Structure formats: C-alpha cells, structure tokens
Amino acid sequence: MVNADLLENTKSVFRRISHAAMRAGREPDSVRVVAVSKTVEAETVLQAVEIGLRDFGENRVQEAKEKIAYLSPLIPEARVIWHCIGHLQKNKAKTAVALFDIIHSVDSPELAGIVDRHARDAGKVQRILLQAKLSDEEAKHGMSEDALLSLLGSLRTLKHVRAEGLMTMPPYFEDPELTRPYFRHLRELRDLAEKKGFHLPELSMGMSHDFEVAIEEGATIVRIGTALFGERIKSGP
C-alpha cells in the first residue's frame, strides 16, 4: 500500500472516531487508536509512525519481536507504544514482557502470575488489561465475569502488574449494531468492578467494522487493522 492510501485511511478513521465520540457526548481524544499492524510490513509501520500514529498492536510475539528490532533504531525519538492484543501463551510471556508496553490479553490467573514474575525479574511494572469472554464461542479466549472479578481481588497481591482496564472481542456479526450488547456488557462489568473499589479506566473494544458502536458504548481504546492498512493478505486470528 502506498502512503497516500494510509494517510487517507487514517484521516477517515479519525473522522469517524470524532463523529462517534460526539454522538455519545464524549471528547474525541478520549479514544486511543491502536493501529493493528499484525502481518503488516515494518516499512509500512514506519510510514504510519511518520503520519503520526504512535500505538501499534501485534498478536504474535515472534512477529512483534522482529518488527520492533527493525523499527527501534529508526524511530528513536518518536516513542512508539506496543500493545500485545492476541492470545499469549505462557511460554511466550517472558518475551512479551520484554517487548510490550501493555498486554491486552491476560485471560487467566495463571498468566497474570507468570507475567508478574517476569515483570519482577525485568524490573518493570507491566501494564495489563484483563480479557473478558462475554459470549460462549469456543474459539475465543477470555475470562467469564465471575472469574475476572475474582482475579481482580487476587491481583492486589501482585506488585509487578497493573491492571488498567478490560478488553473483549465479541462474536463477528455482519451488522455491527449486533455487537452493541457485548460492548455495553463490558462497560457494565467495568462499572461493577469500580463499585467494588477497582480502578479500571480503560475499555479496549471495537475493531475495523464495529469501532463506532464500541465508542458509543464507552471504548477508550479501539484496535483497528483493516480500516487503516487494508485487507490482510495472511489471515490473522
């Protein structure tokens, strides 16, 4: 893809975000765009940085590692924030902690514990989101509402992870309006957790085909690949 397409796509996504935010009575800059760069060439990511995008999402640790190694020396002062958005296997957690600023996909107490241990060893506090599964699709990762609420309690003893919010991936519907109940559910779950004394400002929800609905329901982070970079050639989960 040439730069001009990426620039046009980026403008269009930000315009649509502004309109969705305004419809919901929210400030447009209360929504952060994570540009999902999985399967996208590192050179294209570099163009995206030049356009002004700063947050990038990857779902495979090895691919992220190669891309970050390539890009880091090229973008020293434009500090890029790397988001791990895909299911994280426990044996990749150490590398993920080394690479990612924020991990959206913490989906079990075991993984939270492992991430905490690696973060301690690396001398960092790892920013995380807790992934909720609000549908009963077999293929999706994430915790049930009850599992998530009980993990929040035990996270208080882990000093090297900081849970900043919740993430979910609803089932795919042709009509994005049908995803609204899932986004609303995540917000309500967050509100319930806040009533119990947990501070969870971030809601990572909404992708290319449904981000406007997600913003209307309170998304603070939208994860957008196709609408910025075009259709992926290799299919990512």
Ligand SMILES: *Cc1c(COP(=O)(O)O)cnc(C)c1O
């Ligand atoms: C691929 C992916 C996205 C982006 O999907 P698009 O439909 O291309 O915007 C967002 N979130 C996760 C977890 C993904 O794996």
